[in-house]
Amino acid sequence: MDKSFILINLKTYTEGAGQRAHAIAGAAEQVASESGAIIAIAPSYMNIHPIAMHYALPVYAQHVDGENPGAHTGHVTAESLKMAGASGSLVNHAERRLTLAGIEASVNALRLEGLVSVVCSNNEATSAAAAALAPGYVAIEPPELIGGGVSVSKANPEIIRRSVEVVKSVNPSVTVLAGAGVQTGEDVKIALELGAGGVLLASGVVKAKAPIAVLRDLVSML
Amino acid sequence: MDKSFILINLKTYTEGAGQRAHAIAGAAEQVASESGAIIAIAPSYMNIHPIAMHYALPVYAQHVDGENPGAHTGHVTAESLKMAGASGSLVNHAERRLTLAGIEASVNALRLEGLVSVVCSNNEATSAAAAALAPGYVAIEPPELIGGGVSVSKANPEIIRRSVEVVKSVNPSVTVLAGAGVQTGEDVKIALELGAGGVLLASGVVKAKAPIAVLRDLVSML
Amino acid sequence: MDKSFILINLKTYTEGAGQRAHAIAGAAEQVASESGAIIAIAPSYMNIHPIAMHYALPVYAQHVDGENPGAHTGHVTAESLKMAGASGSLVNHAERRLTLAGIEASVNALRLEGLVSVVCSNNEATSAAAAALAPGYVAIEPPELIGGGVSVSKANPEIIRRSVEVVKSVNPSVTVLAGAGVQTGEDVKIALELGAGGVLLASGVVKAKAPIAVLRDLVSML
Amino acid sequence: MDKSFILINLKTYTEGAGQRAHAIAGAAEQVASESGAIIAIAPSYMNIHPIAMHYALPVYAQHVDGENPGAHTGHVTAESLKMAGASGSLVNHAERRLTLAGIEASVNALRLEGLVSVVCSNNEATSAAAAALAPGYVAIEPPELIGGGVSVSKANPEIIRRSVEVVKSVNPSVTVLAGAGVQTGEDVKIALELGAGGVLLASGVVKAKAPIAVLRDLVSML
Numbered sequence: 082m083d084k085s086f087i088l089i090n091l092k093t094y095t096e097g098a099g100q101r102a103h104a105i106a107g108a109a110e111q112v113a114s115e116s117g118a119i120i121a122i123a124p125s126y127m128n129i130h131p132i133a134m135h136y137a138l139p140v141y142a143q144h145v146d147g148e149n150p151g152a153h154t155g156h157v158t159a160e161s162l163k164m165a166g167a168s169g170s171l172v173n174h175a176e177r178r179l180t181l182a183g184i185e186a187s188v189n190a191l192r193l194e195g196l197v198s199v200v201c202s203n204n205e206a207t208s209a210a211a212a213a214l215a216p217g218y219v220a221i222e223p224p225e226l227i228g229g230g231v232s233v234s235k236a237n238p239e240i241i242r243r244s245v246e247v248v249k250s251v252n253p254s255v256t257v258l259a260g261a262g263v264q265t266g267e268d269v270k271i272a273l274e275l276g277a278g279g280v281l282l283a284s285g286v287v288k289a290k291a292p293i294a295v296l297r298d299l300v301s302m303l
Numbered sequence: 304m305d306k307s308f309i310l311i312n313l314k315t316y317t318e319g320a321g322q323r324a325h326a327i328a329g330a331a332e333q334v335a336s337e338s339g340a341i342i343a344i345a346p347s348y349m350n351i352h353p354i355a356m357h358y359a360l361p362v363y364a365q366h367v368d369g370e371n372p373g374a375h376t377g378h379v380t381a382e383s384l385k386m387a388g389a390s391g392s393l394v395n396h397a398e399r400r401l402t403l404a405g406i407e408a409s410v411n412a413l414r415l416e417g418l419v420s421v422v423c424s425n426n427e428a429t430s431a432a433a434a435a436l437a438p439g440y441v442a443i444e445p446p447e448l449i450g451g452g453v454s455v456s457k458a459n460p461e462i463i464r465r466s467v468e469v470v471k472s473v474n475p476s477v478t479v480l481a482g483a484g485v486q487t488g489e490d491v492k493i494a495l496e497l498g499a500g501g502v503l504l505a506s507g508v509v510k511a512k513a514p515i516a517v518l519r520d521l522v523s524m525l
Numbered sequence: 526m527d528k529s530f531i532l533i534n535l536k537t538y539t540e541g542a543g544q545r546a547h548a549i550a551g552a553a554e555q556v557a558s559e560s561g562a563i564i565a566i567a568p569s570y571m572n573i574h575p576i577a578m579h580y581a582l583p584v585y586a587q588h589v590d591g592e593n594p595g596a597h598t599g600h601v602t603a604e605s606l607k608m609a610g611a612s613g614s615l616v617n618h619a620e621r622r623l624t625l626a627g628i629e630a631s632v633n634a635l636r637l638e639g640l641v642s643v644v645c646s647n648n649e650a651t652s653a654a655a656a657a658l659a660p661g662y663v664a665i666e667p668p669e670l671i672g673g674g675v676s677v678s679k680a681n682p683e684i685i686r687r688s689v690e691v692v693k694s695v696n697p698s699v700t701v702l703a704g705a706g707v708q709t710g711e712d713v714k715i716a717l718e719l720g721a722g723g724v725l726l727a728s729g730v731v732k733a734k735a736p737i738a739v740l741r742d743l744v745s746m747l
Numbered sequence: 748m749d750k751s752f753i754l755i756n757l758k759t760y761t762e763g764a765g766q767r768a769h770a771i772a773g774a775a776e777q778v779a780s781e782s783g784a785i786i787a788i789a790p791s792y793m794n795i796h797p798i799a800m801h802y803a804l805p806v807y808a809q810h811v812d813g814e815n816p817g818a819h820t821g822h823v824t825a826e827s828l829k830m831a832g833a834s835g836s837l838v839n840h841a842e843r844r845l846t847l848a849g850i851e852a853s854v855n856a857l858r859l860e861g862l863v864s865v866v867c868s869n870n871e872a873t874s875a876a877a878a879a880l881a882p883g884y885v886a887i888e889p890p891e892l893i894g895g896g897v898s899v900s901k902a903n904p905e906i907i908r909r910s911v912e913v914v915k916s917v918n919p920s921v922t923v924l925a926g927a928g929v930q931t932g933e934d935v936k937i938a939l940e941l942g943a944g945g946v947l948l949a950s951g952v953v954k955a956k957a958p959i960a961v962l963r964d965l966v967s968m969l
Contacts, residue, residue, distance in 0.1 A: 093380045095372040126348035126379065127387035144377025150317040152450050152506070155366025155399035157348065158315045165349035173847060177377030180844040185873050207851050209879035213917060214872050228374050251879060251917060284374070395625060402622035407651050429629050431657035435695060436650050473657060473695060537824045539816040570792035570823065571831035588821025594761040596894050596950070599810030599843035601792065602759045609793035621821035672818050728818070 085118040085303045086218070086258065086279030087269070087296075088199065089286050090143060090171065093125065097287040102128045105286065106136040108293035113138055116300040119279075123171055126157060133166030141199065142170035144177045147186020159190035169197030169217065171281075175224050181210070188216045199258065199281070205240065209247040212255045219248050219257050220281045226261035228284055233261040234271035245276035266301035273303075307340040307525045308440070308480065308501030309491070309518075310421065311508050312365060312393065315347065319509040324350045327508065328358040330515035335360055338522040341501075345393055348379060355388030363421065364392035366399045369408020381412035391419030391439065393503075397446050403432070410438045421480065421503070427462065431469040434477045441470050441479050442503045448483035450506055455483040456493035467498030488523035495525075529562040529747045530662070530702065530723030531713070531740075532643065533730050534587060534615065537569065541731040546572045549730065550580040552737035557582055560744040563723075567615055570601060577610030585643065586614035588621045591630020603634035613641030613661065615725075619668050625654070632660045643702065643725070649684065653691040656699045663692050663701050664725045670705035672728055677705040678715035689720030710745035717747075751784040751969045752884070752924065752945030753935070753962075754865065755952050756809060756837065759791065763953040768794045771952065772802040774959035779804055782966040785945075789837055792823060799832030807865065808836035810843045813852020825856035835863030835883065837947075841890050847876070854882045865924065865947070871906065875913040878921045885914050885923050886947045892927035894950055899927040900937035911942030932967035939969075 089109060091097030097105060102124045113120040114137075121139035124132050133140040146156040162170060172187045173179045179187065188198045198216035202208040203224050211219045221244040226233050233241060241259045248257050256278035263269065264285030272280050280299075289295045311331060313319030319327060324346045335342040336359075343361035346354050355362040368378040384392060394409045395401045401409065410420045420438035424430040425446050433441045443466040448455050455463060463481045470479050478500035485491065486507030494502050502521075511517045533553060535541030541549060546568045557564040558581075565583035568576050577584040590600040606614060616631045617623045623631065632642045642660035646652040647668050655663045665688040670677050677685060685703045692701050700722035707713065708729030716724050724743075733739040755775060757763030763771060768790045779786040780803075787805035790798050799806040812822040828836060838853045839845045845853065854864045864882035868874040869890050877885045887910040892899050899907060907925045914923050922944035929935065930951030938946050946965075955961045 090376060093370065093372050093375045093378055093383060095382065098372070098383055099386045125383045125387075127352050127383055130349050130353060142377075148315065150315050150320070153315045153398055154312060154393065154396040154505075155364075156315050160317065161315060161320055161347045161349055164321045165347075171376065174376040175848075176375055178846040178848060181839060181847045181850055181873050181876060182841075182844060182869050184847055185870065185876070189872075203848050204851065206855075206880050207847050209917075210847060210851070210876035213875035213879050213913075247879075251875075283376075397626075400624035400626060403617060403625045403628055403651050403654060404619075404622060404647050406625055407648065407654070411650075425626050426629065428633075428658050429625050431695075432625060432629070432654035435653035435657050435691075469657075473653075534820060537814065537816050537819045537822055537827060539826065542816070542827055543830045569827045569831075571796050571827055574793050575796065586821075592759065594759050594764070597759045597842055598756060598837065598840040598949075599808075600759055604761065605759060605764055605791045605793055608765045609791075615820065618820040620819055727820075 085300070087118055087120045087299055088123060088141060088258065088279065088281045089120065090123045090281060090283040091125065091287055092143070092283050094287045098125065102132065103135070105292045106132045106138065108296055110136045110138045112293060112296040112300060116303060118300045118303055120296065121168065129162065129167050130165040139168035140166060142167050143174065145170040145172060145187050145191060147183050147190050159194040159196055163194040163196060167196060169199060172198050172200045172216065174201045175203060175222055175227055184211070185214050188214045202244070205243045205247050208244040209251050212248040212251040215252055216255060218278070219244070219255055220260050221257060222260035222281065229262045232263045232268040233259050234263065234268040236262065238271060238275055241272055241275040241277055264295065266298045269299050270302040307522070309340055309342045309521055310345060310363060310480065310501065310503045311342065312345045312503060312505040313347065313509055314365070314505050316509045320347065324354065325357070327514045328354045328360065330518055332358045332360050334515060334518040334522060338525065340522045340525055342518065343390065351384065351389050352387040361390035362388060364389050365396065367392040367394060367409050367413060369405050369412050381416040381418055385416040385418060389418060391421060394420050394422045394438065396423045397425060397444055397449055406433070407436050410436045424466070427465045427469050430466040431473050434470040434473040437474055438477060440500070441466070441477055442482050443479060444482035444503065451484045454485045454490040455481050456485065456490040458484065460493060460497055463494055463497040463499055486517065488520045491521050492524040529744070531562055531564045531743060532567060532585060532702065532723065532725045533564065534567045534725060534727040535569065535731055536587070536727050538731045542569065546576065547579070549736050550576045550582065552740055554580045554582045556737060556740040556744060560747060562744045562747055564740065565612065573606065573611050574609040583612035584610060586611050587618065589614040589616060589631050589635060591627050591634050603638040603640055607638040607640060611640060613643060616642050616644045616660065618645045619647060619666055619671055628655070629658050632658045649687045649691050652688040653695050656692040656695040659696055660699060662722070663688070663699055664704050665701060666704035666725065673706045676707045676712040677703050678707065678712040680706065682715060682719055685716055685719040685721055708739065710742045713743050714746040751939070751966070753784055753786045753965055754789060754807060754924065754945065754947045755786065756789045756947060756949040757791065757953055758809070758949050760953045764791065768798065769801070771958045772798045772804065774962055776802045776804050778959060778962040778966060782969060784966045784969055786962065787834065795828065795833050796831040805834035806832060808833050809840065811836040811838060811853050811857060813849050813856050825860040825862055829860040829862060833862060835865060838864050838866045838882065840867045841869060841888060841893055850877070851880050854880045868910070871909045871913050874910040875917050878914040878917040881918055882921060884944070885910070885921055886926050887923060888926035888947065895928045898929045898934040899925050900929065900934040902928065904937060904941055907938055907941040907943055930961065932964045935965050936968040
C-alpha cells in the first residue's frame with residue numbers, strides 16, 4: 082500500500098460537523114491533489130454520503146458493526162456504508178472499543194463489501210492480535226497520547242517500530258498507521274521512517290484554525 | 304400529542320436500505336398525506352439526511368448517544384442528528400440497549416436540540432422508569448414479540464394498558480407507543496383504545512412486498 | 526427502613542482485600558454493636574462467603590446480573606449470592622453500569638431471593654427512574670464527587686434533597702442513600718437531615734489508616 | 748504443557764452451585780487422581796475460595812477483568828483471584844466477551860500474578876489473534892455448538908486442526924483447548940489427535956446425573 086496514507090478522523094467535534102466538515106474535506110481534496118498523498122476523511126455517519134458525493138477523496142466511517150443486514154436497530158453495517166459511498170471504516174477506535182469477535186466480524190464484513198478496514202490497537206500485543214485478523218491497516222494509538230499535544234512519533238517512537246515489527250511478523254501484508262497526537266510533517270516523516278505506511282489523526286486538523294495549513298505541513302516531508 | 308403517530312423502524316434490513324428506503328419513505332409520505340396520520344421513518348444514519356431532504360415526513364435516528372460533541376469517535380450526537388435534519392431518535396431499542404445513565408443523557412441531549420425522544424422499554428417497570436426521564440414517548444415492546452407474527456395488541460394487550468397506566472402515573476405528559484409484531488390497522492386500533500398514542504413497527508412494513516398497502520391498512524381504522 | 530444504614534463498598538482496592546477485608550469487617554461489626562447503626566460491607570465476590578460466615582453484619586455484593594441460573598459464564602446470579610450468604614447487592618454502580626432492562630432484571634432477581642437491592646443513580650432523573658423499579662434503596666452518587674475529598678453532603682446537598690423528593694413521589698417505600706466523598710459523622714448527619722436513610726461510601730473507610738476510627742466518627746452524630 | 752488438561756466450567760447452572768459444586772469438585776479430584784489427567788474446575792466466584800481450600804485440584808475463575816486494584820466496583824481483579832486461591836481464569840468466554848484491549852489487559856494481569864489464562868475464541872482468525880497475546884491456552888469454541896448435543900470434535904474437527912495450526916504459527920508456546928459440546932472420551936481423544944492439549948466443557952459434566960461417570964469416560968482414552 083501507498084507509503085503516505087493520511088486519515089483524518091473528525092470524531093464528534095463541533096469543529097468537524099456541518100459546513101466545517103465540508104471545509105475540511107475540501108481542503109483535504111486540494112492538498113491531496115497538490116501533494117500526491119492519499120488523504121482520507123472519517124466524518125459522522127450522516128456526512129458520509131454528502132462528502133463522498135461532493136469531494137474526490139476516500140471517505141471512511143468511524144465505526145462499523147460486524148452484523149449482517151437484519152434486525153439490528155442502531156447498528157452500522159458494512160453494506161450500508163458501501164451503499165453510502167464509503168471506502169472503508171475505522172474499527173475498534175479507543176473511543177469505540179469492540180469485542181475481539183466483533184472486530185473479526187467487522188473486518189470480515191468490510192472485506193466482503195470490498196471496503197478497507199483500519200483496526201486500532203493500543204499496544205504491541207494488540208497490534209499483533211489485530212494483524213492476525215488480516216485487516217487493511219493496523220493503527221497503533223497509545224491511549225495516553227490521544228488528543229494530546231505530543232505526538233506518538235516523538236513521545237514513543239519505539240511503539241511504532243515494534244508494532245511494525247510484530248505486525249509484519251504475524252501478517253506481512255498488513256500496513257501500520259501511527260496515531261495519537263500527530264500534527265506536523267515531521268511527525269509523519271518519523272512515522273514513515275519507522276516503517277509505518279501513514280498516520281491517523283484528529284484534533285490536530287479538526288481543531289486547527291486553518292486545517293489546510295496543517296494538512297500542507299503534514300505532507301510537506303513526504 | 305397526536306393520537307396517531309406511526310414510527311417505521313427500517314433497522315439494518317436490506318429491504319430498508321438504498322432505493323428501498325426511499326420507496327418506503329415515499330409511500331409513508333403519501334399515506335400520511337391521504338390519512339392525516341403522522342408517519343415517521345427511522346432509516347440508517349447515512350439515509351437520515353437524504354430522506355429528510357427529499358420527503359415531507361419526520362425522520363428519526365435509530366439510536367443516539369448522550370455524549371456532548373467532542374472526542375467520541377463512532378458515536379452519534381444529538382447535535383449531528385439535528386444538523387442532518389432529524390426530528391428525533393429512538394433511544395434504548397431492544398437491539399441497542401443503553402445504561403440508565405446513558406438513556407437519561409440521550410433524552411436530555413435530544414431535548415436540548417429540540418428533538419423528540421422515543422425511549423423503548425421491555426415491561427411495565429421499565430416503562431415507568433423511562434417515563435421518569437420525561438422523554439417525548441415511551442415505546443413498550445415485549446422483546447419476545449419483536450419481529451414475530453403476532454402483535455403485542457393481540458398477544459399481550461394488558462402490557463399496553465398497564466404501561467399507559469404506570470407511565471401516566473409517573474409523568475402524565477409522556478405518550479406511550481405500542482410495539483412488537485404490529486402489522487394491521489386493527490393492531491393500531493387496539494393499541495389506541497388501550498391508551499397508546501401510536502405504534503412502533505419495523506418488519507411488518509419493511510419486509511412487505513407492497514409497503515404502501517400495509518401503511519394504508521395501518522391507518523385504515525384511525 | 527432504619528435511618529442509619531451505612532454501606533461500605535470495598536471496591537477492588539488492595540486496602541480492602543485479603544486480611545484487610547476481614548479487619549474492616551471486624552471493625553464494622555464492633556462499631557455497629559457499639560452504636561446500634563446498621564453497617565454493611567460489600568467486599569469482592571470471593572470474600573462474600575468468608576465474611577458472611579465470620580462476622581455478624583450484612584454482606585452485600587458489589588454487582589449482580591439479572592440472568593436466571595443457566596449458561597451465563599462469568600455472571601453473578603442472585604441465587605449464587607444468596608447461597609454465599611449475601612444480604613443484598615449494589616446494582617448499577619457508576620463503575621459498573623447496567624442497561625435499564627438489566628437493572629430491572631437484577632432488582633427483580635434479588636427480590637425473588639429475598640435479597641435487598643441498592644440501585645445507584647447519578648442525578649435526580651435517574652434516581653426517579655430507579656425508584657420506579659421498586660428497589661430497597663436508591664443510592665444517589667454524583668459521579669464527579671466519587672472518590673474525592675469533598676462529600677456530596679457538603680458539595681451538593683440539593684441533589685440529596687431533590688432525589689429524596691422525586692424518589693418519594695415515584696415510590697414512597699424506597700429509601701434514599703447518599704454517596705460520593707462521604708467521610709465524617711457530619712456528612713452522615715447532613716444526609717439524614719435531608720431525608721436520606723443512610724450513606725454509601727468506600728475510600729473514606731477503606732483507605733483509612735484506622736478504619737475503626739472513621740467508622741466511629743461516621744456514626745457519632747446519629 | 749500436559750496433553751490432558753480438562754477444564755470444567757460450572758457456569759451459573761443451579762446444578763453447579765452450592766453442594767453440587769462441591770460434589771463435582773470431589774469427583775474431579777478423584778478421577779484426576781485415578782487417571783493422572785489434570786482436571787480443573789471453574790465455579791462461581793463465591794465458590795473459588797472454598798473449593799480451592801477443600802479439594803486438590805486447580806480452580807479457575809470464569810472471568811477476570813484487566814483492571815489493576817483500585818476504584819473498580821464489581822470488577823474481578825487478578826490480584827483478588829490469586830488471594831482466593833485460584834490457579835487461573837477463563838478470559839473472553841462466548842457468554843462474557845471482552846474488548847481486545849480488555850483481553851490483553853486480563854492476560855497480562857493474570858501473568859503478573861502467576862496465574863494461567865485460557866482465552867476463548869470463536870473461529871480460526873480469533874484463535875490466531877488470541878495467540879498473539881501469549882496466553883497459557885486458547886480455547887476454540889464454535890458458538891453454534893456450545894451447550895449442544897454434538898461435540899466440536901465430531902461436528903467440526905477441521906476448526907480444531909486449523910486453530911492448532913494458526914495458533915502454533917503465531918506463538919508455538921500456546922496450547923489449544925477444544926470446546927463446545929464435548930462429552931465423551933472419544934471427543935477428548937479426537938481433540939488431542941488434532942493437536943489440542945485438552946478440552947473445555949460445561950453442561951456435559953455439570954448437568955449429568957452422575958458427573959463422576961462422565962469424568963471417568965472423558966479420561967478413558969488418554
